Amino acid sequence: MASMEQYDFLVLGSGEAGKYLAWSMASKGHRTALVERRWIGGSCPNIACLPSKNVIHSAKVASYMFRAREFGLHVENGSIDMAGVRARKRLMVDGLVTMHLDNFRNSGAELILGHGRFTAPKTIEVTTDTGTTRTLTAPKIILSTGSRATIPSIPGLYESQPLTHIEFLELDHIPEHLIVLGGGYIGLELAQAARRFGSRVTVLERNARLAHREDHDVTDLLHKLCAREGIEIITETTIDTITGLSGDHVTVHATRNGAPFQIEGSHLLAATGRTPNTENIGLDLTGVDLGPKGDIQVNDRLETTAEGIWAVGDCAGSPHFTHIAFDDHRIIRDNLAGGHRSTSDRLVPFCLFTDPEFARVGLSETEAREQHIPYRLAKIPMFAVLRTRTVSETEGFMKALIATDSDRILGFTAFGIDAGEVIAPVQLAITQGIPYTVLRDSTFTHPTIAEGLTVLFGRPLTTPKP
Known part of the structure; x- marks a missing residue:
């Protein structure tokens, strides 16, 4: 059995809030370790916010290329090189990972790459990427495990191997016909990008309107925007079954207003929400309670039901924005220093990065x-x-x-x-x-x-x- 290693703070997951708390605590002289399973710095710099906006900007430039005459310019034989789009995105991500590694070194926080799992209320066993096992304990623990793309239990969906935002951002080719399940933030942003790169795009939305909780002038303009771009929007849609394989040929069998219909495409993108990463990490041994959707239950100070354990970001049910996770870190940081900050009076701004x-x-x-x-x-x-x-x-x-x-x-x-x-x-x-x-x-x-x-x-x- 590996010997127990004692820390002042342990952080599980290197998402926005977790990494900043690790850097902050370590820089104040506390012995701090952060355990990360895969993405150094979390989803945002690797597979989500920043990479998606990078690719979306390439799509914006592509739209300018096709509008060149409007600006008095002549672009002959313009074409899209998706491998080049991906290379630009990867270069940015590499730079961001390097920046994060520098921050770990400079702050003194120890970065441990591997899978962490609780074996006792304040003890985490880590199977490292090198195959070794370490056992860590601390009186204060931060859970920052994030979330992942939800794959609904629709017959045939999992077997069709749909794209999520992760695989979409790694495409080196233009999908012939991209079918998007879900007209939320991720679905609409990537639908427009794909269309501007040259794909035929169909968005299937279960509600009567895109962004149905927003004002009608907002949703009306969203629908107008999609129509202008040539994006097909099919609302009030229930997905029944899916056959085929994404990347080859896929068929969505659906129902709208009681009438069945089918739509065929080359690629399928699942953009149907997020699922918190709270399974298989031993939370049942900690006294940390989960909500019905798997998110960690916290109070307005982000304290869990277990003393000395906090949860932050997506896994804690906070609004799923990186800037909110950053504020989560400030709340815990300041409260640990004697402050009285809370999530209850927080104003939440947001932006849908369509064009x-x-x-x-x-x-x-x-x-x-x-x-x-x-x-x-x-x-x-x-x-x-x-x-x-x-x-x-x-x-x-x-x-x-x-x-x-x-x-x-x-x-x-x-x-x-x-x-x-x-x-x-x-x-x-x-x-x-x-x-x-x-x-x-x-x-x-x-x-x-x-x-x-x-x-x-x-x-x-x-x-x-x-």
């Missing part, structure tokens, strides 16, 4: 109505922001919800070029209680997208009908 982008922070109109919160509305089309005209990216809109009893901003939505960037100053205003009039009266650089905030908040506010 154009859709981003929101705070309340939508739908949420305000559901919660019976009265509001005033400011709304402008993106072409009212003059920067959009200089780059021929005028599609979309901005809108903001303003309280009726004050000038507080309740929520902000941007659907257009650089939407993910322009929500940042509005988020700051919301969190600090800054009235919308401060943004209205600010002097932003001309011509920028952020300048559109002065246009938006300078328009007369309206009171929507109940």
Whole structure:
């Protein structure tokens, strides 16, 4: 039996929150080890956020190539080299992994590559990549095991060997016809990228609308965007069975409005949600409780039901965004230092990285109505922001919800070029209680997208009908 190795902190999984906590604790002089099964730095820099945005940007450049005449340019015999797209993505990932290894060395946190599993409440046995076994223990443990793509129990789906985002980002060829199961973030982002590279693309969505929880003006524009790009969207779809093999020939047997139909394609992409990585790591020995979907149960300080064990990021049921996992690390870090931070008052911004982008922070109109919160509305089309005209990216809109009893901003939505960037100053205003009039009266650089905030908040506010 391997001898017990004593640490001050152990971290299982090197996702965003876990790695930052390991670096932070080690840099303060605590003996800290982090166990990672495969992806150094977690999903984001290896197989998810950053690689997908890298490939999406290549698709954006491809779209410019096909629009060249619109900009007064002539591109002859333009073609897509997917092996080159993949090489660019891999080069970026290699650089990010090197950066993470440097951070481990510089912080003093020990990185252990291997599979970790609890054998007792505060003890983790690690089967390392070199085949050795180590037994680690610590009074404080962080669970940062992340999540993975969900493969639903649809007959024939597993056997068809569908792509997930991981395999999609490793393609060295253009799928002839990509069928996407799910019209969520991952499905829509990769559907548009595939279409711009030259694939025929069909998205099968179970709900009546894409992004069905968002306001109708958002979903209407999403459908318009897909139609313009030539992406086929089939809503209200129930998948019955799947036959064939993704990458060769696959058939989806489905039902819509009670009528069965079939659709055939060359590749199948499963983009139907995420499953927390909480199985087969011995959590049953720790006193850590799981929810019905397998996520680790935590309180608003990210403490699990076991003393001295915290959970962060996707595995803890936090909103599935890297920036939220980063904030999870700050909550635990600061509370360990005597602070009183909580997830309960956290504002969660998000961005869908289609082209154009859709981003929101705070309340939508739908949420305000559901919660019976009265509001005033400011709304402008993106072409009212003059920067959009200089780059021929005028599609979309901005809108903001303003309280009726004050000038507080309740929520902000941007659907257009650089939407993910322009929500940042509005988020700051919301969190600090800054009235919308401060943004209205600010002097932003001309011509920028952020300048559109002065246009938006300078328009007369309206009171929507109940």
